[in-house]
Amino acid sequence: MPITVKVLDRPIEDVSYVKATLKGMALTFKHLINPHKVTVQYPEEKWQISPRWRGTHRMLTTETGKAKCVACGLCPTVCPANCIKLVPGEDEEGNRYPLIFEIDEFRCIFCGYCQEVCPEEAIHVGRHYENAEYSREGFVYDLERLTSQTHPVCEMWDPEDPRGE
Amino acid sequence: MIPLIALLQAANPQLPPNGSGVFVIATIVKMIVVFTIYMVGVALLTLAERKISAWIQDRHGPNRVGPSGLLQPAADGLKNFMKEETYPEAAYKPLFILAPILSFIPALTTWVVIPFGAPFPTRWGRIDLVVADLPVGFLFILAISSLGVYGIVLAGWASNNKYALLGGLRSSAQMISYEISLGLSTIPVLLLAGNVTLGAIITQQAYGGWNVVNLTIAFFIFLVAAFAETNRLPFDLPEAESELIAGYHTEYSAMKFSLFFIAEYANMVTASALMVTLFFGGYDVPFTPRDNIGPFSGWLTILSVLIFFAKLLFFLFFFMWVRWTLPRFRYDQLMSLGWKFMLPLALAYIIVIAAVLLVLDAAGITRGAMHSSILGAVNVVIVMIVFAILDHGRIISPAYGRIEGARLARLRSVSSRSPLASGAK
Numbered sequence: 362m363p364i365t366v367k368v369l370d371r372p373i374e375d376v377s378y379v380k381a382t383l384k385g386m387a388l389t390f391k392h393l394i395n396p397h398k399v400t401v402q403y404p405e406e407k408w409q410i411s412p413r414w415r416g417t418h419r420m421l422t423t424e425t426g427k428a429k430c431v432a433c434g435l436c437p438t439v440c441p442a443n444c445i446k447l448v449p450g451e452d453e454e455g456n457r458y459p460l461i462f463e464i465d466e467f468r469c470i471f472c473g474y475c476q477e478v479c480p481e482e483a484i485h486v487g488r489h490y491e492n493a494e495y496s497r498e499g500f501v502y503d504l505e506r507l508t509s510q511t512h513p514v515c516e517m518w519d520p521e522d523p524r525g526e
Numbered sequence: 527m528i529p530l531i532a533l534l535q536a537a538n539p540q541l542p543p544n545g546s547g548v549f550v551i552a553t554i555v556k557m558i559v560v561f562t563i564y565m566v567g568v569a570l571l572t573l574a575e576r577k578i579s580a581w582i583q584d585r586h587g588p589n590r591v592g593p594s595g596l597l598q599p600a601a602d603g604l605k606n607f608m609k610e611e612t613y614p615e616a617a618y619k620p621l622f623i624l625a626p627i628l629s630f631i632p633a634l635t636t637w638v639v640i641p642f643g644a645p646f647p648t649r650w651g652r653i654d655l656v657v658a659d660l661p662v663g664f665l666f667i668l669a670i671s672s673l674g675v676y677g678i679v680l681a682g683w684a685s686n687n688k689y690a691l692l693g694g695l696r697s698s699a700q701m702i703s704y705e706i707s708l709g710l711s712t713i714p715v716l717l718l719a720g721n722v723t724l725g726a727i728i729t730q731q732a733y734g735g736w737n738v739v740n741l742t743i744a745f746f747i748f749l750v751a752a753f754a755e756t757n758r759l760p761f762d763l764p765e766a767e768s769e770l771i772a773g774y775h776t777e778y779s780a781m782k783f784s785l786f787f788i789a790e791y792a793n794m795v796t797a798s799a800l801m802v803t804l805f806f807g808g809y810d811v812p813f814t815p816r817d818n819i820g821p822f823s824g825w826l827t828i829l830s831v832l833i834f835f836a837k838l839l840f841f842l843f844f845f846m847w848v849r850w851t852l853p854r855f856r857y858d859q860l861m862s863l864g865w866k867f868m869l870p871l872a873l874a875y876i877i878v879i880a881a882v883l884l885v886l887d888a889a890g891i892t893r894g895a896m897h898s899s900i901l902g903a904v905n906v907v908i909v910m911i912v913f914a915i916l917d918h919g920r921i922i923s924p925a926y927g928r929i930e931g932a933r934l935a936r937l938r939s940v941s942s943r944s945p946l947a948s949g950a951k
Binding site for chain 1: 578581582583584585586847848850851852913
């Protein structure tokens with residue numbers, strides 16, 4: 362570090378402690394009597410999150426209540442955090458379905474690639490942030506958990522402005 | 527009972543001999559009432575501080591416990607009682623335990639001599655609304671409030687922690703430096719009143735106008751020194767949380783920490799009460815000199831107590847308002863403000879006021895409207911000199927203060943010759 366002292370040669374007329382103090386106190390007093398508060402009273406009042414918020418996942422289902430997933434394996438491939446575990450299965454008619462579909466929400470970085478890559482629009486990131494659990498294991502969401510969640514899902518882009526213009 | 531009264535007589539020769547029983551009972555009642563109100567008030571002040579800080583920062587503040595957070599102090603108190611008392615292994619235990627007590631007791635004790643209302647007439651005689659009307663009055667406050675620094679220094683030393691020690695050292699330097707200005711700033715008040723009893727000071731103000739009008743500079747010095755004495759921002763160097771964790775009470779937990787906390791607020795109350803008493807006429811009802819000469823009545827007492835508390839609350843608010851406005855001083859700024867500015871100013875002010883009073887006495891002008899208006903005129907001149915001329919860059923040396931040309935050139939040549947500077951280029 363070079364020993365060079367930067368000296369601001371401010372004129373003495375501008376340096377008044379009392380004046381600056383009074384100015385500051387007027388400002389704080391203005392805020393004191395200002396009825397507008399920025400606090401959101403959380404449990405009663407909730408922050409309106411963006412439609413593009415990427416929170417914990419949700420698996421959409423068909424009308425029959427089965428997961429839309431066809432176990433193509435794209436989401437575990439694209440996932441940069443490697444948090445999706447997928448074991449595919451096939452029924453008698455040759456339809457593929459996931460035997461095991463687990464997302465470790467602790468490893469997930471909420472990039473939303475799984476939703477973007479999904480050809481069936483099955484897996485989605487959700488507009489949801491209240492994720493408390495009593496154990497670490499609770500954060501590994503299995504297929505049942507993913508399908509039963511009801512929170513709104515993320516719109517990866519604004520439908521009226523898909524190119525973000 | 528007899529030896530007790532004799533002892534009290536010996537302690538206070540002004541005690542009326544026939545009203546001793548009433549005096550003892552009244553004093554005990556006053557002690558209990560004042561102590562209760564004081565402690566509840568201090569607890570509520572912690573809430574007020576959090577609320578005011580929140581409002582200044584556009585927040586709501588604590589509003590969950592009780593109606594709009596009113597029970598927050600009770601919750602805090604309960605929490606502090608339930609918490610574990612920790613003792614650092616290296617701490618020197620006797621002093622570690624003694625320190626919070628030593629800072630707590632003087633903070634409470636100073637309140638006893640402050641009159642908080644006009645005398646209250648009863649069937650058994652007049653009762654002064656002051657716990658102990660000591661003849662030494664103000665000197666007692668100076669003596670006791672100086673003891674508070676021991677609590678902080680001992681806490682810092684006994685904790686055996688570098689941050690705590692630094693906090694303790696800073697507080698001893700700060701409080702001793704500012705105590706001098708604090709004491710000296712009140713001498714004009716005492717000169718004017720001709721007495722050190724707080725009651726006499728209030729009486730003088732009831733007739734001659736509040737001291738803040740005539741002795742503004744003394745009030746200003748007292749205000750700044752009171753902030754330093756109570757360790758409040760902008761002078762909170764002893765705890766300086768961004769530098770010293772929590773300063774002298776880093777190692778304290780639970781109720782022992784709480785005692786320091788209460789002591790800070792108790793000191794604030796006492797400092798505010800002193801400012802009210804010395805400079806704002808105490809319990810004096812504005813524009814009426816009646817409240818010191820009578821006729822006394824219960825209503826007058828209630829009115830004067832209310833007025834005293836209104837003034838007190840204003841200063842408590844002022845303490846908090848300043849705290850959430852100003853940043854902390856640098857240590858050298860603190861010291862130079864105390865020794866290079868406030869001390870000479872206080873000394874010069876004493877001389878000026880003493881000279882003015884001497885001239886007024888020599889001219890045969892007695893205490894009254896004329897006397898006050900001459901003092902007020904002198905005061906206007908001094909205030910103009912101090913705030914219009916002295917204030918510019920000289921009260922506190924700023925980080926970017928003006929440096930003389932020769933010194934600046936020397937600094938620049940040193941820095942250009944430095945091998946470190948050339949190496950970096």
